[in-house]
Every structure is written in structure tokens, then in C-alpha cells.
Amino acid sequence: MWKIYLLAAISFLNGTSEYVIAGILDKIAEANHISVSSAGQLITVFSVAFGAGTPFLIAMFARMDRKKLLVYALTVFSVINILIAIITGYEMLMSARIISALSAGVMQVTVLTLAAVLAAPGKQGGAIATVIMGQSSALVAGVPIGRVVASHYDWNVIFIGIGAVGLLFSVLTLFAIPKTVAEKPVPLREQFKFFMRPRIAAYLLITFLWLGAYSVVFTYISPYFLDIFGMSNHGVTTALFIFGIASAIGAQLGGFSTDKWGAFRTLTGGMLLHAIALLLFPFIGQFAFLFYVLLIFWALAAWSSGSPIQFQLISLAPAAASIVLSLHSALGQLGMAGGAGIGGIAVKNGLLNYLPWIGAFTLAIAVGVTVLDKVYLNEKQFKETQSTLFIK
Template identity: 75%
Template sequence: MSYMWKIYLLAIISFLNGTSEYVIAGILDRIADASHISVSSAGQLITVFSIAFGAGTPFLIAMTARLERKKLLVYALTIFSIVNVLIAFLSSYEMLMTARILSALCAGVIQVTLLTLAAVLAAPGKQGGAIGTVVMGNSTALVVGVPIGRVIASHYEWNVIFIGLGIIGLLLAVLAAFIIPRTVAEEPVPLREQVKFFMNPRISAYLLITFLWLGSYSVVFTYISPYLLDVFSMSNKEVTTALFIFGIASALGSKVGGFSTDKWGSFRTLAGGTLLHALVLLLFPIIGNVAYLFYALLILWALAAWSSGTPIQLRMITLAPAAASIVLSLHSAFGQIGMAAGAGIGGIAVKNSLMQYLPWIGALALTISVVVIVTDHVFSKRTKITEQEEPMYAQK
């Protein structure tokens, strides 16, 4: 079987993983109504998911370092699927929060393992495209998963969605067991050695960039449904349409990010995408209810936001190829912590009737990110560090 078909399977699993995480944002108001809680309280289901994902992933990846990657993927996907089925039958808000934590821990292991396998299985010089395809699978959850989740929740109970996620997850676990080849497990990296990654200013810079990137995204996206309903006075049908358009553009953004990284390098892709991302968010509160401008900005927002994942991930793998899973888990951890922070800050803004200005909060974080990206690039040029030279933690 061609390596690309294996990459596509990884992308499909990534899609499922992304749907389980992002679908909550599309049905936030439905969950709030069904559970008799406020929208901001329902939003904490996203916050707790992100915190558990971010805090737990590096430890779980380190603990399972000796486990062969295909086995790890199958085990994590199986547990993930069972937990999602259980979510459908939980009536207590507290139990739902607990289940989301368990789901997040599994999702973190799954996503890091998918990215690691993509880099390993890709043809030489095609790692950026392979990683971009897997990331595209995750962002495609916004194309199909979130809008369809919204439709399902409009016609049935919202928890039906999670029964479907669980069943599909079990089927994908079986496919992965038969199709994905075995790979050599990484040597465990002691905790004291992992700390050294934080001491590397370049890795630390990319972890900060990850935090700011997904934090700025989460500030707006966590509350995207109430934002569209209240600020732009959209109907339920119009919200579904907007989410569908946003999702298509997000998937394209991931693919464009992978192509651009392979062709023009990580710096140009990341710097350009982040700058565009910031400019778009600055314009959102200004355009009012001008429909054609809104949809144009929505598409540009998705394209810019989702083009950033691949250059960050590939850059971190390049800086530490002997411990790819570890640095990717750190990347995922900081990203999810950023999403939790964004959701939390967004919740505070919503409580204080500042929902309209959520995009400006995100733009501020991205402006800081652009400064860090440019500073790192200048530093790398001055010290003659390039993507082709052997990085600090390369395998000898």
C-alpha cells in the first residue's frame, strides 16, 4: 500500500479526534439549554478539555515512549472511543466534565502519535506535506464535524453525536491495527533531559508561538456560535452555514500550510500566516453586519489560522529529531493550554458584555507572536542556524 494511503488513514483519525474536541463549540448553546447551565459554564467543557490535553499529554507520551507507535495509537483510540460513548449517557455536569478530561488525555496521545507516524512514514522531503495532511484532517472536523454536529443537535439530542464518534473510533482502531506498519519506538527521554528542551531558546520560542497562536484562536472560536447569533444577529441556519464555510477554509489552510512549508520554508509560511491572522481579527468588530465582508474575513481567518500548524510542528521536529514525540507533545501541551487560556479569557469577556471585542483580544496575542517569530528568525541568521544544519538534539 502506498505511504499516502496510510497518511490519509492517519488524517481520518485526526478528523475524528478534532471533531470530538471542536464539536462542543458548535453546539455550546444546545448543551447549555439541555444541562440548564449558562453558555460560559458550558464553555468550560472546552477549557477543561484543553487543560487536560495540555497538562497530561507530555507525561503520557513520556510514560509510553517504549511502546511501539502503532500499538499506542490503537490502544489510545479504543479507550477514546469508549469514553465518547459513555459521554452520551451522562446526565451530571460534573461527570460530563470528568469524561471530557479522560477524552482529552486520550486525544492528546492520539494526535501526537499521528503526527509522529506521519513524519516517519512520509517520503523524503515530503514531511511537511504529510504533517499538513494530518493537520488538515483535524481542521476538516470544522468542515464536516462541527456543522453536521450542529444539524444533528438541532434535530436530535446533542449527545447522539458522541455515540457516533465512539462507534467510528472503534472501527478506525481496527483499520489502524491492520494498515499502519510497526515503527521503532523512541528511547525514553528522562525528565531532566526533557527540561533541557525548555532551556533551548529556539524550542521555547516555538512553544510560546504555539501558545499565542491557539490562545488567540480559542478566544474567538470557543464562543463562535453565540458570537454569530448575538453580534451578527444570525439565525440558526445561518450559523450552520457560516461554520461550514469556515471549516472548508480551515481544511484548505492546513493543506496550504503544508505545501507552503515544503516550498518556501517554515519562516515565510508562519510569519505571513500569523500576520494575516492578526489583521483579519482586527477587522471583525469594525465591519458591522456587512454580509459579504463578513464571509470574506471568515474565510481569510480560517486560511491564516490553520496554515500555522505545519510550519511550527515541522520546525520543532527539525530542532529535535531524536525526540520528535516529546517535542510534539510539548507543542500539543502548550497549544491546548493556550486554548484553555483563550477560552477562559473569552469567558470573562462574555460575562462582562464584551463579546463583540473578542477578536481584538486574539489580535493582540498574535501581534506578540509575530514579534517572537521575527526575533527567532533574526537570531537563527546571526548564529548561522538553518533548517539544513544539524540541530541541537540530533541523533548522533
């Protein structure tokens, strides 16, 4: 079981490298003499590279031993994060983040694969959930810890630490994880055929819009707290920590609600509450109590949507669950990239205070797609099935 925890720790490190920039965006902008919107594009390029590049790299290295692939990816990941800490120049930072994202994407897919293989019979689901929890825990601990380190030392120290720990994990993986042969790969052209199935395409679009709406605000969360609410560095750290805990609780509530009330009610309700929270942010002024209440409300609602979306995708393609979930992950990363990019344009044009409204508008579209799937696509699929059965 401890091998699964090692994989979860690697996943936590991976998530920290992705999310931590949102918590120190102002520090990076100041140190590199660039605008906050330009610094935000470091998140955009990471998500684009992660989402678009990972499927191709996994297909390219499909026949490689999973242990060896993880060691190679970890090594590249570690070295490039150390380089991020010492290189100078915005263009070099962008290039390094792209390489970091590609290695991170390979790492995440590989640790999930290894978790399923190494788990005891009947325990695969729990092992995968443990690894996923490792990455999501980066929001709870990794991001606020990164903010504390950047406040007391320098933002570079964070990436040196990520690189050093990554090299340690690489050595542990080399000695602790057994050799594992990957399953027979599914060609990319076969994977892309799922985009042609209307209901699966609808939920992949919902994934894109949901995480895009979230990313519009979360990417610029530190400057938003600092500039709009006038918070101190300590206040930002506290807010990020509270947000992370509420996010983890929200993910669990989403799973509970999906089981009890169904995916449609959980998803539409969660996204509507998410939109309401974002709509209210510009109205609460400097009231600290209202701010923290709304922050928790936002995190709970935002992260309740993941479980019902994944449940629906698995229900629509039970024989190809791994494929549709990998597409879900890729579209989610591209959605975060799109949100970060749009947010950067808004910030550059002095619209930082209104980022939540952009997110709320995007969520309204996502709710519309969800309802369309329920009342039209689902009904259409049912009629086609009934027609086929009648003909037979």
C-alpha cells in the first residue's frame, strides 16, 4: 500500500507545480518585471501543453515499461523546475513551463496507470482515488505553502524545492516500483471518434466551460485578493488555505450528491451556485466576513461538478471509461488554459474586478448545454434506441 502513497505523493508534487503559480502570480510578475496578465500566461501555456501534448506523448511511449517512463518523466520534470528557478527572461520561462507541463502530463497518466496495476484485486478504484486526492491536495496545502515560502524567501525557492523533491521521488521510484508493462494502447484516431458522439461531446464541452469559468478567476486569485480586497500577504495565504480545504470538501459533496440525487441535479445545481457566487463577488466590498463566506461557497460549488461529469461520461461509455476520462482531463486542461487567457486579456484592460462575471457568464452557457443534453440529446438517444429495438 505504501507504493500507492508514493504515487500519491508524486501526484501531489505534480499538482503543486501546476497550481502554485496562481498563488504567487504577483511575486513572479514583480521579479521578472512583467505585468500580472503576462505572468498569468505561464498558466495558460502550461494547461495548453498539458492538455494537447499528453495524449500524443502517451501514445508515442505506449510500449515503454511504465516504471521507466515514470522515472524519465520525473527526472525531466525535476530538472526543468530547477531551471525555472534560475533562468532569466520571460520567453525562457514560457518555454520551461511548456516542457514542465508535458512531463507533468506523462507523470499523471503513468501514476494513475501504475496505481491500478499495483493495487490489490478489488482495490483499484480506491488506489486511483488516493492518487487523484494527492493532486487535488495541492490546492489545500501546496498553493498556500508556496505563498508562505514566496513571502518569506523568494518565489524561486519553491521551484528549487519541487525539483529537489522530484529527484528524490525519481530515485525512490527506481528502487520501489516494479517493472510494469502497459496495456495495449488505443490509437489517437480511435480516441477522437468519441468526439463524434453527441452526448459525450456535450459533457466534454461542459468540462471545458466549467474549468474555463473556474480558471478565469483562480488564475488571478492572488492579485484579485491583493488589489480588490486590499488583503495582506498573510491574508492571501489564509484565504488560499481556506479555499483549498473547501475545494476538497466540495469534491466529496459532489460525489455524495451524485449518488443520492443524481448527476443532472448535482451538476446543474453546483454550476448555478458556482455562478451565483461569482456574480456576488464584486458586490461585497471590503466586508471580511462576507468575503470568507462567499469564498467557501465558491469553492464548495465549483468543485462539486467534477464527480457528476465523470459519472456521466463513464455511464455513456462504460467499456471505454479510461479513454473518455483521459479526454475529460485533456479538455479540462484546455478549458483552464482558455480561462487563464481570457482572464489575462481582461486584466490587461483593467477589468480585474469583473473577472467573476466573465466566469459566471461561461457557467450559464455550461448549464444551458447540460439542460440541452437532458431534454434533447438524451431523449433523442432514447428514441433512436427504441426505434432500433422495434426494427429488430
